[in-house]
Amino acid sequence: MPIQRWLPVFILIFSIGLVLHSAFLTAFAATFFIIISLASWWQRHSLDGVQYIRRFHYTRGFPGELTSVQMEIENNKLLPLSWLRFLDPWPKAVGPGDEQILMSSHLPDLGVMSHVFSLRWYERARRTYELTLRRRGIYKVGQVQAQSGDLFGIYELSENIGKVDPITVFPSLIPLQEVALPPNNPFGDLRSRRRLLEDPNFPMGVREYHPEDGFRRVHWPATARTGQMQVKVYQPTSTQVLVLGLNVSTYPHYWEGVYPALFEHLLSMAATILYQGIDKGYRVGLISNGCTANSDQPFRIPPGRSPDQLSQLLSALAGATPVVVASFERFLMREIPRIPFGATLLVLTAIVTPELAETLSRLKKHERQITLISLAQEPPPDIAGVRGYHMPFRE
Amino acid sequence: MIPQVAQRLRENIQKVIVGKDEVFNLTLAVVLCEGHILLEDVPGIGKTTLARALAVSLGCTFRRIQFTPDLLPSDVTGLSWFNQKNQEFEFRPGPILSQVVLADEINRATPRTQSALLEAMQERQVTVDGVTRPLPRPFLVMATQNPIELEGTFPLPEAQIDRFLMRISLGYPDEPEENAILERFRLVDPMVELGPVTTPEEVLKLQEERRRVRVAEPVREYLVRVARATRQNPDIELGASPRATLSLYQSAQAWAAIHERDYVLPDDVKQLAPHVLTHRLVLSPQAQLRGRKMQELVADIVAMVPVPVEG
Numbered sequence: 001m002p003i004q005r006w007l008p009v010f011i012l013i014f015s016i017g018l019v020l021h022s023a024f025l026t027a028f029a030a031t032f033f034i035i036i037s038l039a040s041w042w043q044r045h046s047l048d049g050v051q052y053i054r055r056f057h058y059t060r061g062f063p064g065e066l067t068s069v070q071m072e073i074e075n076n077k078l079l080p081l082s083w084l085r086f087l088d089p090w091p092k093a094v095g096p097g098d099e100q101i102l103m104s105s106h107l108p109d110l111g112v113m114s115h116v117f118s119l120r121w122y123e124r125a126r127r128t129y130e131l132t133l134r135r136r137g138i139y140k141v142g143q144v145q146a147q148s149g150d151l152f153g154i155y156e157l158s159e160n161i162g163k164v165d166p167i168t169v170f171p172s173l174i175p176l177q178e179v180a181l182p183p184n185n186p187f188g189d190l191r192s193r194r195r196l197l198e199d200p201n202f203p204m205g206v207r208e209y210h211p212e213d214g215f216r217r218v219h220w221p222a223t224a225r226t227g228q229m230q231v232k233v234y235q236p237t238s239t240q241v242l243v244l245g246l247n248v249s250t251y252p253h254y255w256e257g258v259y260p261a262l263f264e265h266l267l268s269m270a271a272t273i274l275y276q277g278i279d280k281g282y283r284v285g286l287i288s289n290g291c292t293a294n295s296d297q298p299f300r301i302p303p304g305r306s307p308d309q310l311s312q313l314l315s316a317l318a319g320a321t322p323v324v325v326a327s328f329e330r331f332l333m334r335e336i337p338r339i340p341f342g343a344t345l346l347v348l349t350a351i352v353t354p355e356l357a358e359t360l361s362r363l364k365k366h367e368r369q370i371t372l373i374s375l376a377q378e379p380p381p382d383i384a385g386v387r388g389y390h391m392p393f394r395e
Numbered sequence: 396m397i398p399q400v401a402q403r404l405r406e407n408i409q410k411v412i413v414g415k416d417e418v419f420n421l422t423l424a425v426v427l428c429e430g431h432i433l434l435e436d437v438p439g440i441g442k443t444t445l446a447r448a449l450a451v452s453l454g455c456t457f458r459r460i461q462f463t464p465d466l467l468p469s470d471v472t473g474l475s476w477f478n479q480k481n482q483e484f485e486f487r488p489g490p491i492l493s494q495v496v497l498a499d500e501i502n503r504a505t506p507r508t509q510s511a512l513l514e515a516m517q518e519r520q521v522t523v524d525g526v527t528r529p530l531p532r533p534f535l536v537m538a539t540q541n542p543i544e545l546e547g548t549f550p551l552p553e554a555q556i557d558r559f560l561m562r563i564s565l566g567y568p569d570e571p572e573e574n575a576i577l578e579r580f581r582l583v584d585p586m587v588e589l590g591p592v593t594t595p596e597e598v599l600k601l602q603e604e605r606r607r608v609r610v611a612e613p614v615r616e617y618l619v620r621v622a623r624a625t626r627q628n629p630d631i632e633l634g635a636s637p638r639a640t641l642s643l644y645q646s647a648q649a650w651a652a653i654h655e656r657d658y659v660l661p662d663d664v665k666q667l668a669p670h671v672l673t674h675r676l677v678l679s680p681q682a683q684l685r686g687r688k689m690q691e692l693v694a695d696i697v698a699m700v701p702v703p704v705e706g
Contacts, residue, residue, distance in 0.1 A: 055695075059686035067685075168686070203464040204549075205505040222467055225474060232465055311684050 043155035049076035241343035248290030430560025454591030455494035468511035562674035613703035
């Protein structure tokens with residue numbers, strides 16, 4: 001009850017005490033008023049300067065891996081806290097190894113991690129938990145609900161503090177021996193590593209002039225400075241580029257629903273191929289007719305050579321949902337102009353329809369190397385110019 | 396003398412750079428250690444302005460080199476050319492023969508040109524046509540690179556990165572600072588009115604004074620333990636080199652001197668470790684994939700190594 005509501009009661013008891021000349025009643029009212037005032041003030045300031053920080057060892061990983069989190073709680077003020085409780089919403093899929101640590105919540109997949117502390121002024125407490133990454137997905141931990149109150153236990157204050165921390169669980173990788181791709185040429189025909197073409201937008205140095213060099217390549221300032229003919233050297237465009245086209249449909253028609261085990265296998269297969277592609281030195285990209293959670297757009301990650309490329313690709317797969325936002329055939333036709341010239345397009349699908357076969361043969365006209373990996377039960381049809389692999393899914 | 400000069404420099408530079416006290420102190424620490432700075436941040440943050448303001452305030456000569464893929468080593472070091480009037484070769488010095496050199500977008504140049512900086516940065520001399528020429532002192536290279544763009548760039552090799560004493564990020568200004576920037580640059584560019592507040596000779600004396608800052612044995616051992624811990628961490632593929640340990644030692648001396656102390660505290664080491672170590676360390680690919688950040692890793696290492704206590 002707020003202090004304002006107590007006020008008439010104090011005044012009444014105090015007045016009765018004065019009228020009756022009762023020292024006990026007067027003292028009781030005054031003492032009670034002081035206690036209630038102090039408690040009210042304490043409650044208002046109890047959560048000032050309280051910090052709750054989660055420090056994860058890793059924020060991303062594969063299913064089955066362990067990571068740890070350290071909670072750091074700090075009371076940055078002179079006021080001590082006799083009790084301080086934190087209720088931290090925590091997805092069970094990335095919860096502590098000991099599942100009993102999480103209290104149940106109103107949602108089946110969400111638990112609550114509860115901590116209770118008693119902190120003095122400027123005191124800090126730490127707790128460490130071992131977490132198990134159980135299931136693919138992008139999970140949000142937090143915000144934490146902090147609760148505290150006064151020394152006498154009269155008032156309580158509750159606030160949401162801290163930030164939301166994401167934890168990403170990538171799709172699991174499939175052992176290479178289970179992926180029946182030829183180890184020497186897993187993604188079909190490769191483009192030559194020789195520097196056949198150069199990109200005039202990216203000069204990468206200068207060298208001495210050779211008779212076969214055109215005059216347009218001459219670097220005149222460098223020639224003037226060195227006293228010898230110098231020509232520009234451009235970056236080659238022959239970097240091997242691999243774009244994975246992922247069809248997330250598990251049935252020919254969307255109204256037939258989703259086959260969850262096949263969908264997860266598709267994602268694991270895609271993750272394995274992307275991992276291998278990066279490992280073999282490709283610039284790897286990903287396009288898919290599926291979408292990530294909280295989005296209604298198909299996702300696409302252009303090929304890149306950033307050190308974070310693999311984590312971006314795997315994170316996209318971690319957040320993938322089975323919601324199909326476009327027919328795969330039309331999606332491929334729309335995306336093909338964006339795929340770099342000469343890139344290898346690797347199509348990964350669980351269903352090969354006649355329309356898809358026709359689309360792939362039409363795509364050959366766009367001068368891309370195309371490889372098809374089918375997880376369907378029946379082998380894919382022979383498509384001219386398209387290398388096909390058949391790896392039927394078994395549950 | 397260092398705190399007084401530091402205060403004069405701070406007041407002068409803050410006519411141009413709003414806020415950024417810590418960045419200024421770190422930059423001054425690098426000057427006192429005769430080191431070099433790698434400024435890594437997005438464009439438009441004030442990296443070039445800071446370099447120019449520092450050079451003017453120190454009374455040093457300043458040159459800027461815009462690194463491009465077709466830049467030649469001789470564009471950096473200078474070259475000998477034949478003077479037909481005298482019938483002799485004459486040396487035309489390159490921009491590196493200045494006291495403060497801003498190497499803008501250093502990772503856009505080819506490794507060959509980048510390596511032309513190596514000798515200059517470490518040995519403080521350049522060799523052109525077999526003749527070795529000492530660089531003027533004090534000598535400071537402030538290199539900038541944009542952490543966002545990767546296409547068309549040549550990442551600095553570890554050997555070259557190790558030669559930068561610190562990597563500093565300026566960061567965006569907060570709202571009052573950004574308002575102050577607009578107000579300050581409203582009528583006139585304050586850089587035009589900026590003048591020197593010290594001399595190169597005085598800077599050399601300050602560098603000597605920095606060497607006299609005491610580092611107690613327990614603090615020195617703590618510093619070594621921090622550096623060595625980076626070599627034993629499984630998330631780090633390449634740990635700190637002995638040069639990194641030396642850099643941390645010197646930086647801690649400078650930091651103490653700037654803060655009006657003639658002795659180093661473990662807190663100085665803690666404060667400087669992220670700036671001196673993070674750019675020299677290489678994360679393992681597995682740690683990188685799992686979202687580990689180098690700043691957090693160094694912070695964890697610093698937190699784990701026991702601090703020496705009195706008694």
